[in-house]
Amino acid sequence: DVKVTQSSRYLVKRTGEKVFLECVQDMDHENMFWYRQDPGLGLRLIYFSYDVKMKEKGDIPEGYSVSREKKERFSLILESASTNQTSMYLCASSFRGGQYFGPGTRLLVL
């Protein structure tokens, strides 16, 4: 069965902290995505990766970076967390159009 896991379900951080969100998929998919989900704004793409060490900006990359050193792992980095990055973060992987989402990380930045 397909599985996408995220390192934390809930996370509380302070403004200015560096935050790492990790996502792992066990399906050998090449494409992986980070989204954030906010009430009234829906799901928005932050970054995606189509291969190891390959990445492209999505619609809202400002304040974020990503890392993909291994095929199964895609990390989202908040270099200096700010309160407006409080959100639900969802990772997904894709193969032939099929989409598989992780459970989400609800991040609160104080």
Add this chain to the structure above:
Amino acid sequence: KNEVEQSPQNLTAQEGEFITINCSYSVGISALHWLQQHPGGGIVSLFMLSSGKKKHGRLIATINIQEKHSSLHITASHPRDSAVYICAVLWGTSYGKLTFGQGTILTVHP
């Protein structure tokens, strides 16, 4: 701009009612997903469509490529169907990137 419009935004029904959620998109697509998200839960892809109709249990999804429109139907609705339903489209060769509708919040009362 490639857009996805979903309606209604909110839907309340009584148990047993037939439910329809609509999705329209602006340009040609390679496939369309209907996604489900229960409160506090992750996102699951219910259907991926590129033409015609698909059925799974009480859920039916249809797509009309010429009219750029898709519908999700729920027959004999049940309180456990209460969730957010999201339409999302794949445009051409997009590495599996999705563009999302705003979502429909469905509440089914017993």
